[in-house]
Amino acid sequence: MSKGIALLCIASGLLFVSCRSVPVPAAAPPELMANMAELLVRFPETQAGALSRHYNESITAADYDHYVIIKRMTDYYDGGAHGSYGTEYRVFDRNAARFVTLEDVFGADEREALHEAVVESLRKKFELAEGEGLTAAGFFSDTLSLTENFFLSGEGVGFHWNPYELAPYVFGAIEVIVPRPDR
Numbered sequence: 001m002s003k004g005i006a007l008l009c010i011a012s013g014l015l016f017v018s019c020r021s022v023p024v025p026a027a028a029p030p031e032l033m034a035n036m037a038e039l040l041v042r043f044p045e046t047q048a049g050a051l052s053r054h055y056n057e058s059i060t061a062a063d064y065d066h067y068v069i070i071k072r073m074t075d076y077y078d079g080g081a082h083g084s085y086g087t088e089y090r091v092f093d094r095n096a097a098r099f100v101t102l103e104d105v106f107g108a109d110e111r112e113a114l115h116e117a118v119v120e121s122l123r124k125k126f127e128l129a130e131g132e133g134l135t136a137a138g139f140f141s142d143t144l145s146l147t148e149n150f151f152l153s154g155e156g157v158g159f160h161w162n163p164y165e166l167a168p169y170v171f172g173a174i175e176v177i178v179p180r181p182d183r
Contacts, residue, residue: 054083062153067100068092069151086162087173089151101148110181115146117178118159125176139167156180 055076062069070090077083093100102111119134122144126137133142144166151158158177163169 064152064154066093066095067152068094069153071151082169084163085173087149087160089149089158089160091150091152102146102150105152106181111146113181114157114178115144117181118146118176119144121176121178122174134166137167138171141166152180153177 055074057072057074059070059072062071068091070092072088072090073085074087075083075085091100091105092098093104096104102114106114122128122134123132126134128134128137134144135142147159147161147165149160149162151160155177156179158175161174163172166174
């Protein structure tokens with residue numbers, strides 16, 4: 001997305017209070033322009049470059065067995081201390097002609113085995129001693145639920161948690177791949 005320069009003018013009645021040139025995406029929606037104008041009024045010392053925003057998205061697909069694994073990655077900056085990013089996986093079953101959930105692919109016993117394997121993998125990854133809960137490593141909670149943000153591959157079943165889902169941003173995305181219980 002190319003950037004252009006826009007002249008944002010803040011009006012009070014019929015008088016312009018101030019006008020500033022700011023970089024904006026070429027096809028900036030009106031609400032973005034309004035938000036930028038409001039920021040410039042509330043914080044007149046703000047450098048126009050600090051209002052830069054971006055959004056990137058990529059989608060890839062991979063075949064595994066009779067499934068198509070769709071991976072959607074986004075990263076964006078909308079102001080603040082840092083940008084953000086995320087990854088979303090979807091599993092499409094070609095035989096059933098629909099997207100599937102963990103429950104569709106694995107029975108209750110298999111999901112329980114996956115859960116135990118994921119927790120053990122995280123305990124090893126974050127070097128937790130026997131009996132220590134996940135919060136000892138900095139996670140938000142000692143309990144963990146399997147996420148529907150999963151994928152299948154030759155290595156096994158992968159589970160992906162985006163920043164802030166299990167732990168603070170500094171942990172980044174957390175991804176674990178464990179062997180499939182049915183193989």
